[in-house]
Amino acid sequence: MDTDDVDTVLVAGASGATGLEVLRLLGSRVPTVRGLTRSPGKRRLLRRAGADEVAVDDLLDPTDLAGALDGVDVVVSAVGSGVGEVLGSGPYVDGEGARALLDAAVTAGVEAFVMESAIGVGDDPASPLATAFDLFIGPIQEAKAETEAALRSSPLRHTVLRPGVLTNGPRTDDVTVAEPGAKLYGAVSRADVARLLVAAPVTEGAADATFEVVGRPAFPGRATVLDWQLPGAGRTDSTVEVDVLDDVDEE
Numbered sequence: 001m002d003t004d005d006v007d008t009v010l011v012a013g014a015s016g017a018t019g020l021e022v023l024r025l026l027g028s029r030v031p032t033v034r035g036l037t038r039s040p041g042k043r044r045l046l047r048r049a050g051a052d053e054v055a056v057d058d059l060l061d062p063t064d065l066a067g068a069l070d071g072v073d074v075v076v077s078a079v080g081s082g083v084g085e086v087l088g089s090g091p092y093v094d095g096e097g098a099r100a101l102l103d104a105a106v107t108a109g110v111e112a113f114v115m116e117s118a119i120g121v122g123d124d125p126a127s128p129l130a131t132a133f134d135l136f137i138g139p140i141q142e143a144k145a146e147t148e149a150a151l152r153s154s155p156l157r158h159t160v161l162r163p164g165v166l167t168n169g170p171r172t173d174d175v176t177v178a179e180p181g182a183k184l185y186g187a188v189s190r191a192d193v194a195r196l197l198v199a200a201p202v203t204e205g206a207a208d209a210t211f212e213v214v215g216r217p218a219f220p221g222r223a224t225v226l227d228w229q230l231p232g233a234g235r236t237d238s239t240v241e242v243d244v245l246d247d248v249d250e251e
């Protein structure tokens with residue numbers, strides 16, 4: 001997709017720590033940003049971060065994903081299981097939930113789907129960090145692997161990003177992005193991951209690709225160098241501040 005081809009983006013997991021960073025970056029760059037949350041009470045949070053519209057639905061028990069995806073060009077999925085859910089036996093939003101979103105995106109004719117996964121997902125040679133992730137959240141990693149596989153089999157342009165340990169640090173634009181199996185380990189800020197999630201649909205070389213991502217330590221020798229673009233190149237990069245919000249949201 002060209003940088004100006006993105007009109008409407010659905011951000012799933014919009015209220016999450018990565019999702020909010022995605023909203024902040026996208027809000028001033030594309031005409032319509034729609035955030036998805038299970039909680040009507042989070043509408044204001046999403047609108048303040050940059051969402052123009054809010055859709056309320058539960059991916060594990062969806063009621064109207066066709067409505068949430070109406071007119072959408074790009075889906076950014078930053079959903080993830082909470083601590084309580086990780087300790088449960090599933091189903092997980094990382095698996096069944098994300099695949100419900102993917103199926104609905106295919107039906108709706110969405111062009112591109114970007115997924116936030118995690119280092120260690122899949123069968124590629126693992127770093128010690130990936131092994132640790134598997135040890136503590138194995139079922140979640142397995143659920144993500146199944147969603148990644150479904151995405152690769154889908155007709156959608158897609159990008160899977162597998163970050164290391166997420167932090168709430170600032171955006172640095174200084175990250176190592178590498179092919180699966182590069183055995184990266186380390187941490188990366190959600191703001192840096194958000195930039196790549198937003199950039200992937202309009203970046204040549206990111207189509208139908210999977211990348212591991214870390215900020216520190218750096219792995220220059222293992223990096224895949226891409227010229228990451230952002231949608232709406234002509235617009236500014238500022239956070240949208242909205243102090244007075246109307247109550248007209250979609251459900």
Ligand SMILES: NC(=O)c1ccc[n+]([C@@H]2O[C@H](COP(=O)([O-])OP(=O)(O)OC[C@H]3O[C@@H](n4cnc5c(N)ncnc54)[C@H](OP(=O)(O)O)[C@@H]3O)[C@@H](O)[C@H]2O)c1
Pocket residue numbers: 012013014015016017018019036037038039042057058059060061078079080081082093094097116117118119162163164165166167190
């Ligand atoms: N933590 C790490 O170090 C780490 C490392 C690598 C990868 N990751 C992955 O990176 C992703 C983002 O992590 P994060 O910590 O930034 O996110 P987060 O703050 O945990 O947010 C997760 C989001 O998922 C949404 N969600 C959960 N269940 C849902 C459901 N059934 N239907 C719809 N939405 C649902 C929640 O939305 P509502 O509650 O508003 O519905 C929430 O906004 C996750 O996939 C995570 O596994 C994390």
